[in-house]
Amino acid sequence: MATRYAFSIDLDRCIGCQACVVSCQAGNELADGEAYIHVGEQIRGKGSTLWGSFDHHRCFHCADAPCVAACPTGTLTKWNGLTVVDREKCSACGYCTDACPFKVPHIVDNHVSKCVACLDQVKEGQAPWCARTCPSQAIHFGDRETILAEAKAKVAALKARHPNAQVYGETQLGGLGLLMILLDAPEVYGLPVDPKAPAAMQVWQNVVQPASSGLSVLAAGVMGLMFVFARRQHGKERAEHERVAKEEVARKTAQPELKETQHD
């Protein structure tokens, strides 16, 4: 079985320095203003109840990725647990921007813009730029089993300080390829507790799309075949129609024309 890669982001370790954002932009040579990672902050309460945490908005690499299901051109595909991007194929249709339950993909300069999992780096055995750059070792990358076990151990250790700490992404959408170590409930971070890929999306890709192209081609083929027979039948009818019309003419006009008609 193929490797299943995953990221983990430990929000307890994250110091919000934006180093991952910058190394991602530099390593992937992103256009000005384009970013695959957005680091924000969550602050609640005042004084003694003050609570704060950074949060990361970026691709979760869902196993059952709705963006992959929606992508009509094969730009977005799954590769060893990661949702990878072949920008060359993108038509900028933007279906992925609506399909994603996390509102991650965007269209920038006529192509999709989202985390590409630094595929070139990973294929060479290196970790993605964000994981390699993080100065507080909040971002990890590797085999999903190992990453998940580490994340769970970290959460167990966090429970004393943060009773609601949890790993987000173990089971959602077939298991996310980015496991987030949260200090509180997902809602606090604006994350859907149980994101779902709509069943209709599968129906569309697996039934409607092939049926549409198949049935149109079938209709054209069948009608092409029928045309041969139908045209012959119609030709016979037209000839009869014409014969009757000519007889009518012959009956009503002079004899010489009758001869001509009979010649037919």
Add this chain to the structure above:
Amino acid sequence: MTSATLAPAVDTVADLTPAVDPVAVTATHLVRRYVPAQQVIHWIGVISFFMLLLTGVALLFPPLSFLAKGGTSGVVHRIGAVAFILLPALYMLRMPRKALELVRESFTYGREDWEWFKHMPGYIFGSTRNLPPQGRLNAGQKLHHAATFLMFNSVAISGLLMWFAKGQLGPDGLSAIVIVHDISMLGLSVMMIGHVYFTFLYGALSGMVTGKVSEEYARMEHRKWYESLQPETPGAAEKTEARSAE
């Protein structure tokens, strides 16, 4: 032009020939069926429909997705969409009476239409002899127009939503809308194939090229309409044109 009673089914070929000036029968006389503005609108429709179909199929059929890369096909799709969506408005503004009549006729069915549908299989295979005489539109054309009218709306509304509400549809909205869009276009494409099929089967292309069809076609397929055009005196072809083109 309209008669409440159902005309008896035509049994013999001889019955198909109306009492008409014999000379006019042998010479291929033409009858005007469409005015130039209708032809122009039709061809704008043809061009925009195929722009939309081909650029749309690029997103539907994975082996053709290379046509869509870079987003150019998306721009072409939108240009086609503007032309396609504005067509009914253009028709309405230019020929309000004809446009309304087309809609009204397409949704009105009488006994002759049901009779026609009974013989539709024969018609599909090239036989017109058992068909009851039809008016300007035969029952099949009416149904074609009615279905086109409905699917035009669903394909246009779903398309406009994808154009202007992209990013706000959400996963459920998007999948519902693309399904409606695709199925509507599947319906329109299959009907387009049928439309082209009948056009070539019964040699009616000239109607959209010159605006005129042969008297033979008019007599065989739209006998009631044809007879309603008959000039009182032989050789009054100009009169025929003037009456049908008004």
